[in-house]
Amino acid sequence: MSKLLQKPEKQEVAEGVTIIQSVTKGNSPLEYVEFKIVELAQGAEYSELLIKKECCIVALTGKINVTVGEDVYHDLGTRDSVFDKVPTDSIYVSNDRGFELEAITEARVALCYSPSDKQLPTKWIKAGDVDVEHRGILSNKRMVHNILPDSAPYANSLLVVEVYTESGNWSSYPPHKHDRDNLPNESLLEESYYHEMNPPQGFVFQRVYTDDRSIDETMSVENGDVVLVPAGYHPVGVPDGYESYYLNVMAGPTRTWKFYNDPDHEWILNR
Numbered sequence: 422m423s424k425l426l427q428k429p430e431k432q433e434v435a436e437g438v439t440i441i442q443s444v445t446k447g448n449s450p451l452e453y454v455e456f457k458i459v460e461l462a463q464g465a466e467y468s469e470l471l472i473k474k475e476c477c478i479v480a481l482t483g484k485i486n487v488t489v490g491e492d493v494y495h496d497l498g499t500r501d502s503v504f505d506k507v508p509t510d511s512i513y514v515s516n517d518r519g520f521e522l523e524a525i526t527e528a529r530v531a532l533c534y535s536p537s538d539k540q541l542p543t544k545w546i547k548a549g550d551v552d553v554e555h556r557g558i559l560s561n562k563r564m565v566h567n568i569l570p571d572s573a574p575y576a577n578s579l580l581v582v583e584v585y586t587e588s589g590n591w592s593s594y595p596p597h598k599h600d601r602d603n604l605p606n607e608s609l610l611e612e613s614y615y616h617e618m619n620p621p622q623g624f625v626f627q628r629v630y631t632d633d634r635s636i637d638e639t640m641s642v643e644n645g646d647v648v649l650v651p652a653g654y655h656p657v658g659v660p661d662g663y664e665s666y667y668l669n670v671m672a673g674p675t676r677t678w679k680f681y682n683d684p685d686h687e688w689i690l691n692r
């Protein structure tokens with residue numbers, strides 16, 4: 422199996438708390454992005470202390486309370502399934518702070534991390550404030566929830582977006598990359614993809630490749646899988662009959678998303 426594809430693995434860390442994905446510097450080729458999916462049974466609690474990293478807590482499904490220091494954010498989360506296709510609530514927590522999650526209902530939570538050493542205020546990113554963007558035409562249609570885009574100044578490094586791709590469509594397409602620190606033309610951002618499909622037995626294909634093909638992997642991606650993009654282009658194709666959801670975390674030395682389209686395929690934008 423590709424080193425860029427990480428399958429879900431259930432790890433019960435406390436009663437009612439199961440980590441199903443955990444991307445760390447220790448188990449991945451990424452330097453800037455770390456990621457977890459935590460599933461909580463109703464009433465379960467999970468806490469963490471962030472050492473030299475910032476975190477965006479995304480209430481993927483179910484309802485949670487989040488405590489950061491003295492502040493409690495109640496009743497976060499808007500969906501039973503990510504395929505309800507409405508934005509959800511998130512909390513940005515800066516480095517060297519602790520947080521606690523408490524599940525009001527059964528919940529699935531994404532924890533998106535990147536290195537950080539300059540403390541910023543905690544930020545409640547309310548569902549109603551998330552910008553919803555429709556991109557693309559023909560078979561390249563997708564909907565994006567901009568949870569933590571580069572225009573939002575709340576984080577030091579982190580960028581977080583959710584992307585829905587319709588059945589039989591392509592996204593992150595035409596293929597683009599952001600692996601050179603060459604601003605203003607291109608920024609260096611690593612990326613992770615946490616995938617879900619509707620219905621859940623579905624699959625998508627994701628290719629990760631560089632110009633020199635030192636990376637060139639085409640992966641069959643299933644529900645709950647994570648794809649890691651240390652460098653290169655990273656398009657996603659969705660088979661007929663299935664809808665795709667993915668949560669992207671990006672981070673790098675400069676918090677700007679400046680991508681470069683594969684010149685071979687850029688013509689697709691001009692149809």
Ligand SMILES: O=C(O)C[C@@H](O)[C@H](O)C(=O)CO
Pocket residue numbers: 556563565582584591592593594599612655669680
């Ligand atoms: O527009 C899309 O299809 C989503 C992608 O831009 C995705 O968020 C990504 O590849 C970011 O680099």
